[in-house]
Amino acid sequence: MSSPRLAPAATSMTSHPAHDLRYATRQPLKPYPPTLLEHLDAWASEAPERVFLAQRDGAAWCTVRYGAARERVHAIARMLLDDGAQVGSTLLLIDANSISHALLSLAAMAIGVVVVPLSPVHLHSAQGLARIESIARRVRPSLAYMADAAVIRPALGDAGACRWLSAQMLDDAGSRNHADTLHALFRERRMRIDGDTRAKLLLTSGSTGLPKIVIHTQRMLCAQQQQMAQLWQFLEDRPPVLSDWLPWNHTSGGNNSFNMTLRNGGTLFIDDGRPTLKDIARSVRNLREVSPTWYTNVPLGYAALLPHLEADASFTEAFFRRLDLLVYGGAPLPADLWRRMDALCRRSTGHGARWASGWGLTETTSTSAITHFETGGTGEIGVPLPGMCFRLTPRRDLYAVAVKGPNVTPGYLDDEERTREAFDDEGFFRTGDLVSLADPANPDAGLRYEGRSSDEFKLASGIWVVPGRIKADLLSHTGPLVQDVVVAGPGRTRLIVFLWLNAELVRRDFDDDGAGSNNAHGEALRAFLEGALAAYNTTHTGSSESIAQACVLAEPPSAALGELTDKGTINQRRFLARRADFVEARYAQLDLRSGAVDFAQAQNPVAHPAAAPVTHPVAHTAAAC
Template identity: 40%
Template sequence: MIQQGEKPPFLPLALATPRIRRTDRPDGGFILHSEEPLSDYPGHMGLVLQAQAESRPDAVFIAQRQADGSWRRVTYAQAWASARSIAQALLDRGLGQTAPVMILSANSIDHALLMLGGFVAGVPVAPISVAYSLMSGDFAKVHHIFNLVRPKLIFAEQGALFAKVLASLNLDGVEVVTSDGAGGTVLKDLLNTGATSAVDARLAQIVPDWVAKYLFTSGSTGLPKGVINTHRMMSSNQQAITQIWPFLQEKPPVLLDWLPWNHTFGGNHNFNMVLRHGGTLHIDEGKPAPGLVEKTIANLREVSPSVYFNVPAGYAMLLPYLERDEELCRRFFGDLRLIFYAGAALPPDLWARLETLSIRTLGKRVTMTSSWGSTETAPMVTAAHFPIERAGVIGVPVPGVQLKFTPSGGKLEVRVKGPNVTPGYLGDPEKTAQAFDDEGFYCIGDAAKLVDPDDLNRGVVFDGRIAEDFKLTTGTWVHVGGVRVAAIAACSPLLQDAVVTGPDKPYVGLLAWPTAAAKDMAPDELRRQIAEKLRAHNKSQGGSSLKVQRVLLLNDPPSIDANEITDKGYINQRAVLERRHADVNRLYADPPDADVITVTDS
C-alpha cells in the first residue's frame, strides 16, 4: 500500500543496471566508463535495413500524413526495395564517398528513402536545416555548406518551394531531384531504376569508417561546421542504446516524432533507433510552435507512442491539451513506456505535471529520462538508464564510451573517447586538430559533476558550457548553465528561454523570451510576477553569482541567420549577447528604463 505523501511506483520497464568504474588521474581528474563491454554491431546501416527487411518485411517502418489526411505507409520490404533502386541510380550517376547527396527538404518518406539509398550505395548524405533555405535572407549558410560538401545531387522535395535558393547556387554538374518534378529530375525516376548486382557489390564493399552523413552544427559563432558521421559512429551508438534499453527488444518501438533529421538527435538517435529495432516512425509534421502544435495533437489522437521524445518547449505546449482532454491523455499514455526530454533541463513544474498525468491515467509513473551528447558523438555519450526523480541528471557513460573529467576553472570539463566519436570536420583540419586533446579525447566543451562521489551509478549532472561562464566585476565566477536553468524554473511558467548577462558587470541579468501564455498577460502584471518569482528565488541563493537582479523581456524572436537559435529551438548564448549588445546596455543602464524588470531584495 502507498503511504500518504509517497509517490506511486514506476511502470515496469526493462533497463540495464548501471555498473560504472572510476579511474583516478594525477591531475585530480578521473575517467568513468561502463563495466559492460560494447557488444559487436553491424558494419553499416545498410546492413541494418537489409536485416529488418528480411525479418520484418510487412511491418510498417515509416508513416507520414498526406494532404488528404490519410497516412502514407512504407514497410521494411518496400523501404529496402526503394533504397536499392535509389542506390543503383546513385551509382549509375557516379556518386560515392567523394560525391555526396545534399538534402534541403524537411523530414518525409521521400527524404528517408533517399537517405537509406545513400546508406546502401555508400554515398554520404548531407541533410540541411530547412530554415537555411526558407527563412534566411541571404542563403549564406547554404552557400557555405554547398561549397564544403560539393554535392553531385541535391534533393528538394518541393521544387517550387526551394526554387529561390537553388537559383542562387552554381549548379553546373549538379543534378537537382524533386518529388513533384518542379525544376529537376523526378524522384520517381530513381525509384524506378532496376537494382543490379552492382548494388550488392557496393553493399559488401562498405566498411564502418566510410562516411554516412555530414551533419552541420551552427557552432557558437561563424558558419556551420560539417561534422563527419561514419557508419561506425551511428551503428556503435545504436548498439549501446540496445544494451542500456533492453525493453526495445521486447516490442518494436512506436514513435511520433518531429525532431529534424538535420540534427543528430532526430536523424541519428531516433531514426536509427527505430530502424535498428524494427519499429515504426510516424513523421510528425507538427512542432512546438503556434499553429503547428495543433498538428501534433491531431496526430496523437491516432498514434499512441511507446517512447516519446521532445524538448522542454514541446512539453510546455503539449501539457495544456493533455490536462484538459482525458481521451487525448489516455491515447498519449496508453502504450507509453518512456518519456524523454532533450535540449535543456525540464523545468520542475513540467516534470511534476507530466508525472501527475501519468499517475492519474495509469496509476503509476512513466519513467522520464534524458541523455547527453553532441553531433560529434552520434549522439549519445551518457544516458540515465535508471529511474530519476528530477531533471538535470544526464546519466552514466554508455557501453564503449570513456568519459574523462579534467579540472578547469573550478569545474570539471568532460571529454569523450569511443567508437561513436567523429574523426573530424569536413574540410577543416585546423578545427579537427583543436577538437581533440593529446590523448585523443574529444573536447566537447561541457562541464559535469557527480551526483554522488560515493555511488557512481547515480550518474552525473550537466554543469554548463565551459566557454559560456564568466566573471562579474567583483571577480566572482558565474556558471551560466546552472543560473539559466534555475532562473527559468523559478519563473515558470512565464519564461520560454533566456540568456544570462553579466560579463564585466556588477551583477547577473537576463535577456528573456516570455512564453505564449505570458504574452497574453498585461505587460505590467507580467513584469510584476517575474520580479516576485525571482525575488523569492534570490532569497534561496547563496551569493551574487546565483542571483538575478534585472530582466529585459525580448519581443522579437531569436534569429536563425544570426546563429541565435537552431530550428530545434536551442538558444546560442554567445550569439545572442553579441547581436543584442544594445539590449544588454539597456539592462545595465542607471537608472533603468521602465520596461526593465528590477528585482529588489525586499
C-alpha cells in the same frame, strides 16, 4: 505505460595525474552490424509488412513498410549508380523530414555516397540562402535534392553545378529497367561499404565561428544504437512507435530518433508539427492518433504540450496509454513541468511518468550519456554509454568533460587544424561542456549537466558565472510558464536575465497576452514572476548567481539571425552579441528598476557592429537526447 526494462547501473571511476577522473560503464559494448543497411535488410526479411515510416497526407497517413522500403532504397541506389555516383561523393539534401528524404538517404549510404542534410528553413531568408551556398562550396556536392529545385539553384550559382534529383525521379526509380551488370555493380558497391565508410556530414551551430562539418561514419551510427539498446533494454522487448518532429539535419532527430527506429524495427510517424504556438496543434493531433511508446522532445516542446494535456483528458489518455519513456534533452527541464506531467500520467495510468535524459553532441552521434535508471529530478544526464570513457578534468567546482568511444567522430571535413584542436594526445574529444557528479560518493548516480564552458563569463570582480546553473535553478521556480532564459553580465557587477514565456499558459492562467499591460491580469503575471525571482534570489545571494533584474521579451529569438537552433534552443552567445545595444539599454535602467520584472515592448534585432557574421545554426547540442 509498461515498465521499461533497464540495464543495472555499474560504473567505474579512477583517478589519473593532475586529478583527472576516468569514468566509464563497466558493461562492455557488444558486437553490432557494420552498416545501417544491415538493419533495413534484417527487418525487411523478418517483418516485411510492418510499417517503417508514416507521413501525414491530409486526414490519412501515407506509409512505407519495411519490405517495400528495402525495394525502393535498392531501386534508388541503382538509379544513382546509373548516373555515375561514386564512393565518397556527396549528396546535398535540402528537405524536411519525409519518406522521400529517408529513402534517398539510405540509398545514398548503401553505395557510399555521403549525405549532407540541410534544413529547408534556410530557404526563407537571404542569410539562409547564403549559408546553403557556403556549405555547398565546402562539401562540393555531385548530387543534390530538393522537392522544388527551382527555388534554390539560382541562389547557389556555380556551387550548385551538380546533378539535381527530383521527387519524380525518386518515384520513377522503381520502374526503370536496370541491366544485370548494374545489379552486379550495386552488389559490388554494397560489399565495399564498411564501418569506416563516411555516411553523412552534419553541421555544428557555429556559435563560436564558422560551422564545423562533422564526419559521421557507418560505425558511429551503428555503435550508437547498440550502446543505447544495451542500457535501454526495453527497446528490444517490442518495436518502438514514435511520433517525432526533431529535424533529421540535426543529430538528435537524424542519428537518434530515426536510427533507433530502424535498428529496432520500429515505426516512426513523422510529426509535421513543432513546439510553436502556430504548429503545436498539429503535433497534438498526431500524438492523439499515434499513442507512441517512446516520446522525445526538448523542454520547450513539453511546455508547449502541457496546456493541451491539462485541458483535455482524452488527449492525456491517448498520450500516456502505451508510453514506455519520456525523454528530454537540449536544455534543463523545469521541475514544475516534471511534476505536472507526472500528475497527468498518474491520473491517466495510475503510476508516475518515467523520465529519461541524455547528453551528447553532433560529434558524438547525438548521445554520450543517458539515465538508464529512475531519477528523482531534472538535470541529470546519467552515465557513459558502453564502450565510452569520459575524462573529467576539475574546473573550479565543476568538471570539463572529454570523451572517447566508437561513436565519436574522426574529425571535421577538410579542417585539420580544428580537428587537431578538438582531440588531446590520448584521443579524447574535448566537448567544451561542464558537468558535476550527481552524488560524489556514488559514481553509479551519474552526472549532472552544468552548461557550455564557452557560455561562462566573468563579472567585473573577476568572479566566474555559470549561466547553465542559473537557468536551471531559475526555471525550477518559474515552472513551464518560462520557456527559456538568457543570462547577461560579462564585465558587469550584476546579472540580468531575459525571459521568454509560454504564450498559451500566460493566456490560460493570467488571461493576458504576456505584453505586460497595466491591467489586473498583467500585474498578476508580473507579481508571479517577481515572486519567482525573489524566491530564487533567497537561496542565491552571491554576485555570480543573484539576479538583479528580469526582462520579459515578447519577440522570439531569431532563427534567421542565428539566435535559435532547429531544435528550439537559444544560442546564448549569439543572442547577446546580436542584441548588444539592447542589453546595454537594459543595464542603463537597472539602478532605477533593480529587482523588478520588466516587459520589453520593443527590441533591437539589428546586428551589433561587433557581432560575427550570421550563419543559421544547425546542430551543436549542449545536452542532446
